[in-house]
Amino acid sequence: MTAKYKFPEGFWWGSAASATQMEGAAREDGKGLNIWDYWYEKEPNRFFDGVGPEIASNFYHKYKEDIKLMKEIGHNSFRFSISWARLIPGGIGQVNEKAVKFYNDVIDELLENNIEPFINLFHFDMPLELQEKGGWESREVVNAYVEYAKVCFELFGHKVKRWLTFNEPIVPVEGGYLYDFHYPNVVDFNRAVQVAYNTMIASAKAIEAFRSLSIKDAKIGIVLNLTPSYPRSSNPADLKAANIADLFFNRSFLDPAVKGEYPKELVEIIKREGLMPVVEEKDKSLLSSNTIDFLGVNYYQPRRVKAKACMPNPEAPLMPDNFFDNYEMPGRKMNVYRGWEIYEKGIYDIAINLRENYGNIESYISENGMGVQNEERFIENGRIEDDYRINFIRDHLIWLHKSIEEGCNVKGYHMWTFIDNWSWSNAYKNRYGFIQLDLKTQKRIIKKSGYWIREVSKNNGF
Structure with missing residues (x-):
């Protein structure tokens, strides 16, 4: 079979995961508590079905079996995160040797199976003790993160050539400091801006530390969830609303990461609204001289916006939504389980934007996926027949292929x-995997999509 859609040689086929959502063993082998362990203990009712992260998919104990399955479904690369609270319990000080052994074993097992490890340093899981010191609002925590990053580079840098400082750094900002869906459940735009700013300072400082080590053939980047902002119409008011949404939700991280500076328009809005973060003297040069080598792009859904219909309540807390309304486009295609629009062309639009406005930086799709509830409905002859997932991936890959043909x-x-895997507050409500996890037995069964992606990877196209 000759593939109609052929991808460039050496294309990375694989998947992504995070420590808290996959490892389990939440209190084993000296691991410290992170904010998820703590929040679940405090308010289990905020978690779907009251299920917390203590077991997850038990990768901590089953990594060998899981990596064999990755190999079986054609992975040549895999991104995972290191749990800061496991490696350095409490976030500062003594390194946990059992954690060092675990991560070394995982890396070795991946390499033995010809799967390139991509390591992400932070995926929403702040050590509890550091959250109590102010989390990302605190420069002390920023410095602790840089020390943690250095430990990781020194321990694993000789084996790992792809590093990422953060996954979706905007999510702790939105969830923890604006919209109350992550701990510490603060609703305060001022503090949210400080958290966002300090996170990018932490990323730049980690990049600076990484470069000072001159690890051969290694690159460092960041993973951002980019949601193209589409206006309802070409009316100037709608265009302005879409531009502001883009500034808040995309360019607030994309510009400092790739260009080393913040968009002027964004700074103007932040100043005008009295939201300026505390900055330090050397920050500007730190950001401009420590931009990323490559970009991971998480794409799930577009953002559609229109001009505000009503004036915001002057008594209510200031929110990004004060500047635009969300727009539900008639006839849009939906993933009803997640309440998200499916818009495959968005993946192409992101790639073209990176080509046109961000120096065509080396990038890859670091997440894309479809969460579906009660997948057991689709079991036939012992296997989940998830054709909807195959169609979802294929339709996104067709647009991705088009962007590559056009020089992206x-x-x-x-x-x-x-x-x-376990999802932050949704636990196991929606399933995303190529592999089915039986929650009762922890048995792993390859879904139809797993066999499909194996062929795609083998043929480097479809």
């Missing part, structure tokens, strides 16, 4: 996720 510097596609 896209190097790979990682699915969220390898195996059905």
